[in-house]
Amino acid sequence: MWQCGVYPLIEKKLISAGIYSFSVECPDAAKAAKPGQFAHIRISGFTLRRPVSICDADKENGTLRFVFEVRGEGTARLSETGVGDNIDIIAPLGNGFTLPENPARRVVLAGGGIGVPPLLGIARIMKGNAAAILGFKNSGKVILEKDFKRAGADVTICAEDEGVHKTPIPPLAEKLSRGGVDRVYACGPEPMLKAVVAECKKRGVECEVSLEQRMGCGVGACVVCACRAVRGGEELMLRVCRDGPVFSGREVFP
Amino acid sequence: MKRDLSVTVAGVKLSNPVIAASGTYGFGEDYAGLYPLNLLGGISCKGLTAEKRNGNPPPRIAETPGGVLNSVGLQNPGVDAFIKEHLPFLKEKADVVIANIAGETRDDYRNIAEKLDGTDVDIIELNISCPNIEKGGAAWGVSADGAAAITKTVRAVTKKPLMVKLTPNVTDITETAKAAEAQGADCISLINTILGMRIDVKTRRPVLRNNTGGLSGAAVLPVAVRMVWQVANAVKIDVVGMGGITRAEDAIEMMLAGAKAVQVGTAIMTDPYAPLKIIDGIELYMNDNNITDLSEIAGKVLPW
Numbered sequence: 001m002w003q004c005g006v007y008p009l010i011e012k013k014l015i016s017a018g019i020y021s022f023s024v025e026c027p028d029a030a031k032a033a034k035p036g037q038f039a040h041i042r043i044s045g046f047t048l049r050r051p052v053s054i055c056d057a058d059k060e061n062g063t064l065r066f067v068f069e070v071r072g073e074g075t076a077r078l079s080e081t082g083v084g085d086n087i088d089i090i091a092p093l094g095n096g097f098t099l100p101e102n103p104a105r106r107v108v109l110a111g112g113g114i115g116v117p118p119l120l121g122i123a124r125i126m127k128g129n130a131a132a133i134l135g136f137k138n139s140g141k142v143i144l145e146k147d148f149k150r151a152g153a154d155v156t157i158c159a160e161d162e163g164v165h166k167t168p169i170p171p172l173a174e175k176l177s178r179g180g181v182d183r184v185y186a187c188g189p190e191p192m193l194k195a196v197v198a199e200c201k202k203r204g205v206e207c208e209v210s211l212e213q214r215m216g217c218g219v220g221a222c223v224v225c226a227c228r229a230v231r232g233g234e235e236l237m238l239r240v241c242r243d244g245p246v247f248s249g250r251e252v253f254p
Numbered sequence: 255m256k257r258d259l260s261v262t263v264a265g266v267k268l269s270n271p272v273i274a275a276s277g278t279y280g281f282g283e284d285y286a287g288l289y290p291l292n293l294l295g296g297i298s299c300k301g302l303t304a305e306k307r308n309g310n311p312p313p314r315i316a317e318t319p320g321g322v323l324n325s326v327g328l329q330n331p332g333v334d335a336f337i338k339e340h341l342p343f344l345k346e347k348a349d350v351v352i353a354n355i356a357g358e359t360r361d362d363y364r365n366i367a368e369k370l371d372g373t374d375v376d377i378i379e380l381n382i383s384c385p386n387i388e389k390g391g392a393a394w395g396v397s398a399d400g401a402a403a404i405t406k407t408v409r410a411v412t413k414k415p416l417m418v419k420l421t422p423n424v425t426d427i428t429e430t431a432k433a434a435e436a437q438g439a440d441c442i443s444l445i446n447t448i449l450g451m452r453i454d455v456k457t458r459r460p461v462l463r464n465n466t467g468g469l470s471g472a473a474v475l476p477v478a479v480r481m482v483w484q485v486a487n488a489v490k491i492d493v494v495g496m497g498g499i500t501r502a503e504d505a506i507e508m509m510l511a512g513a514k515a516v517q518v519g520t521a522i523m524t525d526p527y528a529p530l531k532i533i534d535g536i537e538l539y540m541n542d543n544n545i546t547d548l549s550e551i552a553g554k555v556l557p558w
């Protein structure tokens with residue numbers, strides 16, 4: 001069950017141009033959080049909360065970490081929050097990724113841009129058994145590389161102006177063709193997700209994708225956050241906030 | 255001091271005048287872990303249609319100054335699934351259950367109401383803001399004839415208290431209110447969302463995939479208060495006010511304008527605790543002003 005309350009910002013860092021890392025002391029939510037879940041953050045002066053993925057949950061210190069990019073007015077205002085200020089948060093929300101029953105299995109994490117943060121939690125749990133393929137617009141936009149490495153992941157960075165590959169798709173295809181990959185987890189822009197799902201289908205590998213949609217309540221009540229999915233031949237309208245944000249790639253990009 | 259906040263609407267007693275508005279509270283399930291649902295005066299469930307509906311394509315919501323625009327398009331599991339899968343929980347956890355219904359034809363409304371008549375929902379709320387397929391697709395509730403036709407159709411098949419929910423997208427709100435009253439409505443609730451539109455100046459695309467949507471939230475409060483005041487002065491049946499209530503003061507304003515109870519919708523998206531804070535604030539106001547019964551403020555505005 002999620003919590004709703006105000007919690008202090010205890011650490012704030014600008015980790016790249018316009019991208020912030022916030023740590024919020026929020027022990028109950030940190031304890032309950034699973035990789036892939038998100039928080040719905042109230043920002044003063046706005047009617048709608050803003051959904052932001054939980055990048056990391058430190059269960060011992062009781063903190064949640066968020067990494068977000070300033071996109072519009074809401075995230076700009078959020079970035080002005082000072083250390084010690086309270087943030088009104090509903091968390092943890094959504095289903096989160098399905099982790100392999102056996103953490104000794106190999107998984108691939110495919111992240112694009114601001115879709116990279118929610119994958120860090122899986123890297124931590126999978127320790128050395130995760131390959132993280134992280135794509136960015138350019139080398140100035142790379143975030144969390146060290147964090148993934150520290151978690152034990154085998155990291156490949158892709159950027160238009162750096163590295164061997166411009167997008168995560170070719171290295172993903174290469175890893176899948178070598179076999180032994182139990183599952184792929186992806187988060188990023190929709191064209192990238194579609195390409196990831198297509199690669200996985202080709203190789204018959206399970207794939208979970210984390211989607212974004214405009215939200216109202218964030219908890220499942222208002223059904224504004226619709227996502228079309230096909231399950232067992234039947235067309236369903238699912239709620240990204242409650243039935244997702246993580247979906248089977250096959251069901252949402254059939 | 256503990257105060258008695260109870261009010262009676264359409265013959266049904268509510269423990270307090272704050273009801274969760276249709277479409278913003280689902281079937282109560284999503285909030286039941288946060289606080290006991292019976293702390294609310296009542297819950298108006300998501301609008302029900304005869305068959306399951308998938309609604310409009312996303313994006314279905316956008317922020318606007320002081321409010322939101324939505325174009326959900328009545329996504330709901332259908333009345334049968336509501337009765338089987340959602341009503342038992344709601345009945346167990348909530349005090350007063352209001353079933354909000356919507357249709358495209360008179361038959362739709364009749365069928366849904368007949369089904370609900372056999373259940374233990376406390377009140378049926380008729381959302382008449384849906385397109386009238388029988389007459390070209392304008393909303394039933396934009397004309398007195400349409401409002402009368404739906405009210406009459408439903409009144410004929412149920413003895414449940416009937417609350418007719420008006421659309422504000424009309425020239426004279428008192429006409430649709432009076433038409434519903436004349437056909438046997440027990441109560442009027444208003445306002446539904448105000449038709450609106452926003453355009454992204456970069457892409458030149460409407461921000462909602464449906465192009466237009468309904469405006470709600472704090473921005474609509476003055477329109478809602480005005481319409482509640484007009485309707486309360488035009489009909490003898492009870493009035494339930496909504497539209498833009500985010501604080502206790504807004505709810506009291508609505509009651510002064512003539513509402514016996516209020517509904518709170520969009521504010522719940524911003525703050526799930528909003529209805530409880532509003533209830534507490536009303537009690538505080540009663541204490542500060544030595545009010546023992548909310549009938550002392552209902553309709554007690556002193557117009558110039």
Ligand SMILES: Cc1cc2nc3c(=O)[nH]c(=O)nc-3n(C[C@H](O)[C@H](O)[C@H](O)COP(=O)(O)OP(=O)(O)OC[C@H]3O[C@@H](n4cnc5c(N)ncnc54)[C@H](O)[C@@H]3O)c2cc1C
Binds near residue numbers: 118214215316
């Ligand atoms: C489940 C989920 C997890 C997310 N995780 C992160 C994250 O970890 N880091 C991060 O930087 N961003 C994340 N986002 C995207 C983030 O929610 C948007 O960038 C943010 O809402 C933009 O708000 P704004 O006011 O700055 O922008 P504006 O464009 O002014 O926002 C206008 C409205 O549109 C909504 N909106 C705009 N873009 C998006 C979007 N991509 N998805 C959903 N709603 C949007 C806003 O919430 C707001 O209601 C996530 C989105 C979802 C749905």
Ligand SMILES: Cc1cc2nc3c(=O)[nH]c(=O)nc-3n(C[C@H](O)[C@H](O)[C@H](O)COP(=O)(O)O)c2cc1C
Binds near residue numbers: 277
């Ligand atoms: C997301 C959303 C969905 C709604 N769905 C319904 C609905 O199904 N039936 C209905 O009668 N009103 C619906 N409404 C209208 C509200 O019940 C209410 O009349 C309106 O939002 C004004 O109140 P508010 O400003 O407190 O939200 C919906 C409103 C919103 C924001």
Ligand code: FES
Binds near residue numbers: 215219224242
């Ligand atoms: S945002 Fe309300 S149901 Fe998903």
